[in-house]
Amino acid sequence: MRLFGTNGIREVVGPTLTPEFTTRLANAIAGTIPVGKPVVVGWDGRTSSRALSSIVSSTLALAGHHVIEVGLLPTPAIQYMVVRLAAQLGVVITASHNPPEFNGFKCIHSDGLEIPRSAEEEIERRFADAPSSAVPYRSVGEIGVHGGGAREYVHGVLARVDATRISARAYTVVLDVGNGTAAVTSPDLLRRLGCRVVTLNGHVDGTFPGRPSEPTEANVADLRRAVPSVGADLGIAHDGDADRAVFVERSGRYVPGEEILALLARDAVRRHGGGIVVTPVTAPDSVEEAVRPLGGEVVYTRVGSPNVTRAMLARHAVIGGEENGGLVFPEFQLARDGAMTVAVVLDRMAREGQPLDVLLAGLPHHTLLKEKIPCPLDRREETVRAFAERFGPGAERVVTIDGVKIYHPGGWVLLRPSGTEPLLRLFTDSKDPKRARELADEALVAVRASIGT
Known part of the structure; x- marks a missing residue:
């Protein structure tokens, strides 16, 4: 069972x-x-x-x-x-x-x-x-x-960054707790880092009245408006159990999680003079493009933090994480960690003396699109197989680490069963936003036809 x-x-x-x-x-x-x-x-x-x-x-x-x-x-x-x-x-x-x-x-x-x-x-x-x-x-x-x-954990995070350097910048941060458990740690952490903190949805409430628990771009619309409205340097949002953190630039632009992964992976590889980066097959090729010139190597796993952290332990990785904002810093602990991600991003901003948008500007850029397709549990595997049979022949490459990932000219498409909900998850990646959308639309039509929706 x-x-x-x-x-x-x-x-x-x-x-x-x-x-x-x-x-x-x-x-x-x-x-x-x-x-x-x-x-x-x-x-x-x-x-x-x-x-x-x-x-x-x-x-x-x-x-x-x-x-x-x-x-x-x-x-x-x-x-x-x-x-x-x-x-x-x-x-x-x-x-x-x-x-x-x-x-x-x-x-x-x-x-x-x-x-x-x-x-x-x-x-x-x-x-x-x-x-x-x-x-x-x-x-x-x-x-x-x-x-x-809560106090011991916050002190542990503070010990891994230069709190004095961050405090000297006196950042203004809008923090969207999302009515989750970050309420008992992240406000305290940010204040101890010398930040002026404006909170949204700052009390714990298991009905999540402020917004849905997952910090997607659509779900953090209030945060995106608040950051430029108050003149903040940064916006931060957590999910319900605070093992993830996503960011909003000072302009109000939502930063996809894969951009933060690429930024911090490149920084970790540079500091270590090379090293292994572990991420699931859902990560865009921009992560590999960011670290390879510095001697980094990307190891791909199945989706799920246990798969990422166990591979990190086995390969002595310098960093790991997922494109959803769940990053792992092995020098602190082998766990997806939203608060640690926040502290490391602020540390990087303070060290470089640059806002987040400037730090991200120098990264390779890809468009990663994500879709959720409702699918009965007993139909998911057969739908993935049918998808592979239709789109696999003639592809540049097919990867079956988790679901099926099919490389076409100019991008790739991945279809996998959700491990937590009765859904199929579809990902497409390309340097060209138009090509990413074309791949997604073509795949969506085929998958929905296969399911009968």
Whole structure:
């Protein structure tokens, strides 16, 4: 039984994600580690997260584990605390950027990385077989609380950048928290970096009343208007669990995540005199064009932060990340980290003495288009196969790391099943915006015809 997608487990609360499901999952997780080991539990601000965390903590304690609740925190902060508290495992209750009716679970290894697929499979086996992990009454574990996680995490981020240099610039920043967990860390981080902070959607609310949780260009329209309106140097937006950050230039232009990835990858490769950059197959060719002249090499993976971080660990990468704003800085931790991304971007601006738009102007530029196509779960794989059969013959190159990526003259098109929703995700990339649009339109017609929509 497959439970885990590209980034943990995500289900709709009520129909699928029930108290019974949660208890059974927590029992399965509990049985994968030795009795008596410490386990960190943290959660996001969704309406169901606190209740689900209580079920998880109680089930783990009844299995004999010592539970340390770190509370409502960004996912990367919880990963950071797993290592600091020397826990055997971490459980994060979050559905990241999914709509508010969803919630889910991520499991964190003792090294702070999301658990590998082999560990996910063990949990899935135990979930299916449902052996009890409960222990006798004398062996029941305790549930403790550690309340300093937000402060410790912010201090950890600050230690990786030149806070004095950034503070000297006295930047004005508009921060769109998106009613997510960044509310407990990012405003404090920015103020400690000497920024004047104007906040939007700055309180935690699991219904996401201010905007949808995913910080796409359309969803952060208020931020794009606010940045030039207040004369800010930069705009920042997070997703629901703050493992991603996207940016808005002083003019109000939304910066696609792949541009930040290319900028910071080039900087990391330059500082290291070369090195490996890890990114999923969804990244545009501009990342490779940015780092190759400096001795950088791009290693491509399947989509999903566990795939990226595990490949980074194996290849000793200097940086990694996805085109959606989820970047990984191995010198801090092998986790997608929105706050660390914010600090590094400000550090780069302060070091160069240039605004973000000027820093981005020197990068290779591609147009990366993204489309979501609703598709029943049982039709996704056959639709991808049909797409490959139609567009693969005669292509310059076909890559099947994740879905199918087909290179045509002047660009490429990628179709893959979503790992978190009943969708197909379509990506097209080209130096020519018109060519990118042509590839996307042609692919959309074919995919919708195949599905019957």
